[in-house]
Amino acid sequence: QKEVEQDPGPLSVPEGAIVSLNCTYSNSAFQYFMWYRQYSRKGPELLMYTYSSGNKEDGRFTAQVDKSSKYISLFIRDSQPSDSATYLCASGSGSARQLTFGSGTQLTVLP
């Protein structure tokens, strides 16, 4: 079992829809959680960073972490065609230098 599981999709939604992207993790030591966005042929771009449980909002993006269920979510409101990309979740712990990445979910927002 991978330490971070992510549905690869692909996920296709109409413009303006609310998108929900999810990951689960198995390592109880994970304390911080990130979402990256990767456009085709580009390096991943850090979108959201959350420490421990809770919600974090930044514009149209909301990240949620539920440590009790080991569940990580990213919500995108009023989705735009420019949001079409692959979204990667990642988790890490203070003792580990490297992050553990999910496999990525490919999202397409149709105009």
Added chain:
Amino acid sequence: GAVVSQHPSRVICKSGTSVKIECRSLDFQATTMFWYRQFPKQSLMLMATSNEGSKATYEQGVEKDKFLINHASLTLSTLTVTSAHPEDSSFYICSARPVQETQYFGPGTRLLVL
């Protein structure tokens, strides 16, 4: 802030040659940098962790004699693909870790070995 650059962005070389890729943190110091490889429509695969002033730590299955990593300063790590072969063709991405837990990625280098 937290900008990471990579050079070159794209390289085409003949089989058997060596290729060097540079990764620089432009506005912060990074004691740790990471090198990833990504095949089309697949996720990131960590190759090695580059530590400033010490030897890199390679992931299982990654040949350290083939993928030479040098982290000579707090802002520069290099990956050299030695004696490249067509199967080494891939998208190579570095990331750098400031003092916080996050990683910031470079734009990637596309390597094509003919």
